Amino acid sequence: MIALHRYRAARPLAGLIIAAGAAALVVSLAGLPSGQLDTRFLLLSFLALSVGNTVFVKVPRVRAYVAASDLLVFVAALAYDARLAVPLAALCALAVSLRFSRTAGGHLSGAMLGAAATYAASWAIGSLPAQTAGLQPTAELMLLSVFLLAFTRAAADSVPTALGEAQETGTGAPRAYLKTLTWSFVAYFAAASAAGLLVTLAAWTGLDAVLVALATGGVLHFTLRNRATAAARGAKVAGAAAEASHVALPSAGREVLLNAFEHAQIGMAVVSARGEWVRVNRALCELLGRSEQELLSTDLQGVTHPDDLGPALAALKKLLKGKDTGMDTEVRHLCGADGRHVWAHWSVGRFVAASNEEPHFIFQIQDIGERKVSEERLLHDAFHDPLTGLPNRALFIDHVKMAISRARRRDDRPFAVLFIDLDRFKVINDSLGHLSGDDMLVGVARRLEGCLREGDTVARVGGDEFTVLLDELQNAEEAIQIAERIQRDVSAAFQINGHEVFTTLSIGIAHGAPEYADPEDILRDADTAMYRAKTLGKARHEVFDKAMHAFAVNLLQIETDLRKALDLKQFFIMYQPIVALDDFRLCGFEALVRWQHPERGLVSPMDFIPVAEETGQILQLGEWTLLEASRQMNRWHRRFTSEFPFFISVNLSSKQFAQPNLIEQVDNILKRTSLNPRSLKLEITESAVMDNIDKTTEMLKQLRQLGVQLSIDDFGTGYSSLSYLHRFPIDTLKIDRSFVTRMVDNSENTEIVRTIVMLAQTLGMDVVAEGVETKEQLALLRQLGCEYGQGYYFSKPVTAAEAERIISDIYERPREEGTPELVINDRVKSMRLVPTAQP
Secondary structure, rough: EEEEEOOOOOOOHHHHHHHHHHHHHHHHHHHOOOOOOOOHHHHHHHHOOOOOOOOOEEEEOOOOEHHHHHHHHHHHHHHHHHHHHHHHHHHHHHHHHHHHHHOHHHHHHHHHHHHHHHHHHHHHOOOOOOOOOOOOOOHHHHHHOOOOOOOOHHHHHHHHHHHHHHHHHHOOOOHHHHHHHHHHHHHHHHHHHHHHHHHHHHHHOOOHHHHHHHHHHHHHHHHHHHHHHHHHHHHHHHHHHHHHOOOOHHHHHHHHHHHHHOOOOOOOEEOOOOEEHHHEEEEHHHHHOOOHHHHOOOOHHHHHOHHHHHHHHHHHHHHHOOOOEEEEEEEEEEEEEEEEOEEEEEEEEEEEEEOOOOOOEEEEEEHHHHHHHHHHHHHHOOOOOOOOOOOHHHHHHHHHHHHHHHHHHOOOOOOOEEEEEOOHHHHHHHHHOOHHHHHHHHHHHHHHHOOOOOOOEEEEEOOOOOEEOOOOOOOHHHHHHHHHHHHHHHOOOOOEEEEEEEOOOEEEEEEEOOOOOOHHHHHHHHHHHHHHHHHHHOOOEOOOOOHHHHHHHHHHHHHHHHHHHHOOOEEEEEEEEEEEEEOOEEEEEEEEEEEEOOOOOOHHHHHHHHHHHHHHHHHHHHHHHHHHHHHHHHHHHHOOOOOOOEEEEEEEOHHHHHHHHHHHHHHHHHHHHOOOOHHEEEEEEEHHHOOOHHHHHHHHHHHHHHHHEEEEEEEEOOOOOOHHHHOOOEEEEOOOOHHOOOOOOOHHHHHHHHHHHHHHHHHEEEEEOOOOOOOOHHHHHHHOOOOOOOOOOOOOOEEEHHHHHHHHHOOOOOOOOOOOEEOOOOOOOEEEOOOOOOO
């Protein structure tokens, strides 16, 4: 049997076939009966090796053919001793193999398979109760012999054919073998039955007459075949093309078209309406990895991938019926012995052969494998992160959309989305460089993949942001358990370019709910929960709830309103007095910006200052605050005598302090307001000055050269190193209110304040204590030698008009009645001077 699959048997199987065939040949040749190798047998052998190996019958539903030589081998097995058929079968199989196989191993295994299968059949026939080698066997024995011949040959030959079928189509080997055995048996049974009829006929007419008839038929076959081949080679393709356009071409024109067909750089073929290859060119053979004989012995269906065959055949049928004038499509072709496939583009036209009015197809088949690889790579890159190889946001959104659809169909398939952000990743990038940062992100991606279950999805959606889809959860607690496992595994040390690096994660968890229709909504809520985890201290996870959503909506509204508030003049400045603690002398004010919203009323700075910082609006707001406070201080200086000088203290945010044009901005405001620079004190947070020591030192020196005073705000709460403090040209340290408010009840805080005061005095700085609210706190601060204080004990923040009344009460009140002293209202509403009684 001739299999069309380019299947090469595995070495153990090929070795077994060769060994079995060799043994069969040895045993058969050793036991050949003398006197049976007569002229009639030699003629029968000649016919089998010549005519028999040029005529083939297609096996139904199997990509294989049965040669006519098999029929003559069956005649030899039935008419002579069955052992004589073994070497004949080997020779016939070798002849067929030489036509269809290119390898010596293929030739040898093909010949030995024929020998082994025929020997098995001869042994089966020999085991019958009566021999059938005579010319007059009973009908029952003949029928049984025919059955044994057909079944034994089909069972043996179906092994490699079925393995090739299984390899190319992907079906199971047992199923492929059963299918191949069934239809091979049908073909072999037909051949064996024909052999049985010939042997029975020979019993009546003589074997010589049968052999003469077969020889005559062979001669006629060769004559007709050679004539048909010669005619086809001269006119098939060129004539078909000419007939397609109904133009009669001279013989020279046909030759040109034929040469163009044969030597075209793309695959070309003429295909019958039944899908049989009629003519193929060299380029197509190279594309499909098959010889011309192999292609001509099969059909279009046999080399087309099963998944692409249906649509392609449907389009060809429409073209065949004249519904379309042409056809273009892309399919995969099966080629080579390893079962690989190649992508090809079909451009197909239809023509009718004038000789028999039969429609044919003319194919142009071009290899588009490289283009397909490029398309697949582009498609992959479009939906995957190039650094980590993880899905990107677009692909993740698509997976979440499918999870939402599944959850709507089945209530028992809950899911959750995790939004993950690396804590302080910027520090790693800035300290070790971006390449190390990239290595860190790749390492985190691999650990995230290792923490997840099969079917979960992890994606990279931003610089240091990852998302995870947890599908088919058992319960809500399982998502939290996975989040904890992620935090635990990722927090272990990374080895990055010789450095041991640690990181933590802030994770937001949003559980799938029926109200989610858009995947962006659940991703937004997971992001909101992650942001909440960040604000609560990082390195933790938070589960989204509706309160978070309300907070996020409120935050968005604040951001929106904040962008218009400055233009609408909704900001104003409050002033809180700063007092000398030794004699309660008014020394200055701190300018505090406030927002009067038309609908919300007075918005707390704790609500809008962080938003302004995050959105960058703090730059414009900070410049406005500095300008308005300087103008106000200049007005007070012009109204009140300079005999009692005092200063205005204005906060600079970290983003303001990082501006490259800050020096120019401050200098410009001083000139515009004509304010004495010594009357302006700029307050900078401790963490801001410690971000970049060298740059901070230079910036502070340039500010000092303008003549302004400098203060470190919230001292003791940042990450400063005392070893750098002496390098800064600082005038004042402000003790954070968190230390002051707990001094009375906590001796440790008292010692911290004492240390700060002593440090400032050592470095030639003065100290301002914030948040003074009680007499006990005031007494302790005075005892520790703290120079200045501010807080509700002295006065709450007041408007410019109220601050002006305080200044007026202190500095313009007549002194005839005695020496004035400061009296502080216990209700914390104002400060004023009253005269002391005369002795």
